[in-house]
Amino acid sequence: MSRGVGDAPTELAGKIVTPGDGRYQRVRSTYTTVGRPAVVVLPESARDIAAALRFARDRGFPVAVRSGGHGLAGTGTNDDGLVIDLRALNRVDVLDRRTRLVRVEAGARWAQVAQALAPHGLAISSGDHGNVGVGGIATGGGVGWLVRKYGLTIDHIRAVEVVLADGTIVRADAHNEPDLLWVMRGAGAGAGVAVAFEIEAMDLRDVGHAQLVTAVDPTGETLRRWADVMARAPRELSTEVRLASQNDGSTVAVITAVVASDSPSVIRKALEPLLKVGDVMGQQAHLVSYTDLVSPLHLHENTGQMPARTTNGLLTEMSAGAASALVKASAARDPILVQMRSLGGATHVPDSAATAFAHRHQNVLVIGAGFPPDARGTLRTGWAPLAPFMDGAYVNFESAPDETAFAHFYPGPTGARVADLWKRYDPEGVLRPWSRA
Ligand SMILES: Cc1cc2nc3c(=O)[nH]c(=O)nc-3n(C[C@H](O)[C@H](O)[C@H](O)COP(=O)(O)OP(=O)(O)OC[C@H]3O[C@@H](n4cnc5c(N)ncnc54)[C@H](O)[C@@H]3O)c2cc1C
Structure with missing residues (x-):
């Protein structure tokens, strides 16, 4: 096997980018990670992808697969390997x-x-x-x-x-x-x-969108009230909470709420209980289109511009211990960014064995992020007190997927079935995004 890129398959002509190519800077990296791949292939069809995989095998290149390049583990690029970048397949x-x-x-x-x-x-x-x-x-x-x-x-x-x-x-x-x-x-x-x-x-088409800012008490009672409101909320309401520590040592919660309805009365009724979560300092609500939420204004090139480290866990219950640990983590001298997403409603409907995402009873997705200069160390220290409260994790918000994380993503029989199927469909682990026995 040789690592050269000469004699690439003819169907990939014009679709291969190597370090000398003017396009290389635009395609080498992901959002979190600067990559140094030997070759980036830009397939335009399933057959091109198959050709890229054959090419990687012939030349002994490790393979990375990339769609949008927003993966937090940076597995959408690599050093000295072949990246399959699917950007041209966007119909x-x-x-x-x-x-x-x-x-x-x-x-x-x-x-x-x-x-x-x-x-x-x-x-x-x-x-x-x-x-x-x-x-x-x-x-x-x-x-x-x-x-x-x-x-x-x-x-x-x-x-x-x-x-x-x-x-x-x-x-x-x-x-x-x-x-x-x-x-x-x-x-x-x-x-x-x-x-x-x-x-x-x-x-x-249109949905209700609101933002509220509320003070968070140090014991985390505010978060327990939020969790309680969400447990009783209609399915139309989904919320995201970001904790932000203030210079005076206090914490505020920025709550973003989206109501899946264009009826002002449904939206108002869904939002009202949130006003009682805490001492609300500011609020605004609008009717917006779904394209305003998942906006073309977000589109950008990925150049490794976000070297944060991220992990996550799922909470079944917002216990007093969990709530106060969350506030402490976000208010520490070296804080992590804590973000919470409400689950429940329709996420609880499928059987836990229906898909490889088994987490169908948890109520909150908690995401923690650490930032430079010591993103890894900050996250490790900040997340440690939160970890005991977690009941599983979501594969897509993890910067360091490994064997231990696998067991959190894919617990029990789900993990056994995932491991079996990965072996069946990819016996040599060519596509496996992280090493696993
Ligand atoms: C700013 C930001 C906001 C986010 N918000 C959300 C959110 O609201 N909800 C949520 O659920 N997640 C969210 N995420 C996490 C997101 O789900 C993951 O980062 C996801 O992997 C990104 O997909 P991508 O195609 O952009 O990633 P890429 O970096 O392109 O891919 C990441 C990995 O996914 C696998 N993969 C990608 N494409 C394919 C494919 N076609 N076939 C097989 N495997 C593939 C590969 O292993 C690849 O290395 C967010 C991430 C960021 C950075």
């Missing part, structure tokens, strides 16, 4: 407006998807950021602004077109390769390269 097509079935290619960004579907009165609940890629979210989970109303992005996937590590092109749906469909919905990264997804979109 969004409405296959059947009546059944709301759409086909979305993996290299599209969610802002592009929202824009393409808006004229049809359709949307897909994805994430909170328009620059995130379809491929990463739709193979991992998808906790979006409308998560309590519509569940995860993967809950609406009906079929996936996949290129397996050996170059085989497969369509996985409920009848054909159902095991592959199962693993692609939550643990897809280790099973194959998703080229496109068929997704049942939602009838959705």
Whole structure:
């Protein structure tokens, strides 16, 4: 095996970028990580992806797969290997407006998807950021602004077109390769390269959007009241809470609420209980389009500009201990950024074995981030007191996925099935995004 890129397959002519190429700076890195790949392939079809995988095998290149490049572990690039960058595979097509079935290619960004579907009165609940890629979210989970109303992005996937590590092109749906469909919905990264997804979109145009800022008491009672409000809230309401420590040592919560309705009375009724969560210092509410939330203004090149470290865990109960630990972590001398997303509602509906995302009873996704100069150390210290409260984790908000993290992402029988299917579809672990026995 040699590491040269001469004699590349003819079908990849013009689609290969190497360090001497003027395009290299634009395609080498992801959002969190500056990469130094030997070659970046820009496929335009499933056959190109298969050719890229063959090329990597022939030359002995490790492979990285990239859709939007927003992965927090930086596994969408590498040093000295081959990156398959799917940006050219970004079509969004409405296959059947009546059944709301759409086909979305993996290299599209969610802002592009929202824009393409808006004229049809359709949307897909994805994430909170328009620059995130379809491929990463739709193979991992998808906790979006409308998560309590519509569940995860993967809950609406009906079929996936996949290129397996050996170059085989497969369509996985409920009848054909159902095991592959199962693993692609939550643990897809280790099973194959998703080229496109068929997704049942939602009838959705405008939604209610509100922001509230409230003081947080040091014991965390405010967070317990928020969790209590969310436990009783209609599914239409999803919220995200960011804790911010102030110069005087106090903490405030910035609560972003989205109500999946365009009815002012439904929106008002859903939001009202949030006003009692704490001492509200400011609030505003508007009707916005879904494309305003997952906005084209988010689109940008990825150049390794965000060298933060991130981890996460899922809370079933906002106990007094958990609430006070969360406030302490965000108010420490060297604080971590703590963000919480409400779960429940539609996320609790599927059986935990229905997809490779098994976490169907937890109520809050807690995300912690540490920033330079010592992002890793800050996160380690800041997260340690929170870890004992967590009941599982979500693969897509983890900067350091490893064997231990795998057990949190894919607990018990789900983990055993994921490991088996990763071995079945990719026996040599060519696509496995992190090393695992
Ligand atoms: C600013 C920001 C906001 C975010 N907001 C949300 C949010 O609201 N909700 C949420 O759920 N997540 C969110 N995330 C996390 C996001 O789900 C993950 O980072 C996701 O992996 C990004 O997808 P990507 O395609 O952009 O990533 P990439 O960096 O392109 O890919 C990351 C990894 O995913 C796998 N992968 C990507 N594409 C494919 C494919 N086509 N086939 C198989 N495997 C693939 C590969 O292992 C790849 O290395 C956010 C991340 C950031 C940085």
